Amino acid sequence: MHAYKYTVLFVCAVIFGTQAYQPENKPDNAWSAMKKPLHGAPESFGSYANGCMAGAQVLPSSGEGYIDMRRNRGRYYGQPELITFIQHLGRYTANKHRRKHLIGDLSQPRGGKMNFGHSSHQIGLDVDIWMQTVDINQSVNPRRDMKTIVDKAAGVLKHGGMEPATRDALYFSARYPQVARIFVNPVVKWHLCQTESDTSWLNKLRPWWGHDQHFHVRLLCPSHSPNCKNQKPPPSGDGCNDSLYNWVDEQSGLVTGRIKPKKRSVSTKKRKVLPDACQLMLSK
Numbered sequence: 001m002h003a004y005k006y007t008v009l010f011v012c013a014v015i016f017g018t019q020a021y022q023p024e025n026k027p028d029n030a031w032s033a034m035k036k037p038l039h040g041a042p043e044s045f046g047s048y049a050n051g052c053m054a055g056a057q058v059l060p061s062s063g064e065g066y067i068d069m070r071r072n073r074g075r076y077y078g079q080p081e082l083i084t085f086i087q088h089l090g091r092y093t094a095n096k097h098r099r100k101h102l103i104g105d106l107s108q109p110r111g112g113k114m115n116f117g118h119s120s121h122q123i124g125l126d127v128d129i130w131m132q133t134v135d136i137n138q139s140v141n142p143r144r145d146m147k148t149i150v151d152k153a154a155g156v157l158k159h160g161g162m163e164p165a166t167r168d169a170l171y172f173s174a175r176y177p178q179v180a181r182i183f184v185n186p187v188v189k190w191h192l193c194q195t196e197s198d199t200s201w202l203n204k205l206r207p208w209w210g211h212d213q214h215f216h217v218r219l220l221c222p223s224h225s226p227n228c229k230n231q232k233p234p235p236s237g238d239g240c241n242d243s244l245y246n247w248v249d250e251q252s253g254l255v256t257g258r259i260k261p262k263k264r265s266v267s268t269k270k271r272k273v274l275p276d277a278c279q280l281m282l283s284k
């Protein structure tokens with residue numbers, strides 16, 4: 001378990017932890033070079049970290065209760081269910097809190113591997129949502145930086161904690177039937193374990209490195225996508241346990257130097273094979 005977690009740590013420090021600082025001028029790969037969706041019926045192929053999609057829809061740059069950030073990246077495409085989810089969440093937050101969400105990356109026009117920043121987000125069913133919300137009437141600088149809400153060394157939320165609108169957005173997302181998982185920093189989940197009177201809805205909140213500036217919502221494979229691979233459902237229960245606390249403690253130890261990072265172990269996993277439909281899509 002530990003070796004696995006450290007491997008994950010190294011991979012994710014690269015994938016998630018430094019997301020805000022990744023260079024945006026990396027050369028395109030075949031997928032990031034594709035500037036238009038493949039028209040036709042919407043469909044996701046493969047898995048969240050190895051797949052692609054057809055029939056993607058565009059998330060409008062703003063709507064009730066949300067504004068899409070970093071539009072220049074061209075990662076505002078998703079399956080219709082993902083676009084609908086973001087619009088529902090925005091409406092909920094606008095009505096309840098008079099605030100709006102700042103939306104991060106969805107997927108590229110045809111999904112697939114990105115040239116920087118994520119290993120998943122490949123099949124149009126993942127979205128990053130910033131932890132901070134803004135007043136519904138506030139204009140937003142699209143170059144604004146994400147801010148962390150976590151004091152990783154202390155293993156607690158920073159002063160100011162979590163906005164009520166963000167807590168409610170997590171609650172809304174966790175109860176949304178098509179949501180499979182929500183990735184949050186272990187400290188965010190630990191905080192909710194300690195402050196919620198009913199913790200049963202925390203089941204879908206999964207602790208993961210990074211995710212202290214944004215949370216990541218992942219939808220289940222839609223019924224129209226028979227070749228989309230769901231993950232196993234999260235383990236039963238609220239997940240407020242020793243294992244979660246170990247994530248918090250390890251993160252703190254790594255930041256303070258109390259724990260030394262271990263060398264990344266060589267993966268014995270087989271090389272991922274891209275689904276046939278995606279191979280074909282690359283040639284269209």
Ligand SMILES: [Zn+2]
Nearest residue numbers: 118127128216
């Ligand atoms: Zn993400």
